[in-house]
Amino acid sequence: MTSPRDSIICLPNDHLRTRSQKVGIITDEIRAIVEQMQEATLDWEDNREHEIGVALAAVQIDSLYRIVVIRNNFDNKQDRTFQTYINPEITKFEGDIIEDYEGCLSVKDIYGRVPRYNKVKVKANSLDGREFRVTAEGFLARIFQHEIDHTNGILFIDHIKEDEKAFYELNSEGQLEALDYEKDVRDNNTLWK
Ligand SMILES: [Zn+2]
Numbered sequence: 001m002t003s004p005r006d007s008i009i010c011l012p013n014d015h016l017r018t019r020s021q022k023v024g025i026i027t028d029e030i031r032a033i034v035e036q037m038q039e040a041t042l043d044w045e046d047n048r049e050h051e052i053g054v055a056l057a058a059v060q061i062d063s064l065y066r067i068v069v070i071r072n073n074f075d076n077k078q079d080r081t082f083q084t085y086i087n088p089e090i091t092k093f094e095g096d097i098i099e100d101y102e103g104c105l106s107v108k109d110i111y112g113r114v115p116r117y118n119k120v121k122v123k124a125n126s127l128d129g130r131e132f133r134v135t136a137e138g139f140l141a142r143i144f145q146h147e148i149d150h151t152n153g154i155l156f157i158d159h160i161k162e163d164e165k166a167f168y169e170l171n172s173e174g175q176l177e178a179l180d181y182e183k184d185v186r187d188n189n190t191l192w193k
Contacts, residue, residue: 013106020150085122099113111168114159
């Protein structure tokens, strides 16, 4: 039997490094994709002990559309609601560049310290076709940059490819441990094209 989380694709699937197409009219197909994205994220989270599924891009369930869903509340797992962003675009990067940890449902068990802008302005359409704008700071700004990268076929590891000290893995106690760059990262054929 398959579960919703099984629809999530992982490296080395090269669709993850493919640019997604714009959504035109919001059809039932698009609405079904959004629903499937949310179900997959929650089902993934329900099967991970130490992590929360904060967001997903449509490419991660192998639908190459520019769609992103982001949880409304990262601090409370009980809140299982999402905001949907159709054709999201960053219109402005602002503030300092800050390094922090990131993981990805499509890059199994690897975390990285990724430099991102602390503030972004985003333009997107809602599921009812209305354009809206968001200014995001801190963790939410990071999520937007990570997810909109997905719509352009870019993964967080691509930003830190050469950084020998940036790669980590989650141990069984839920703590991050540094990876051996030469052994686990540099020559890992799963990660790089
Ligand atoms: Zn991701």
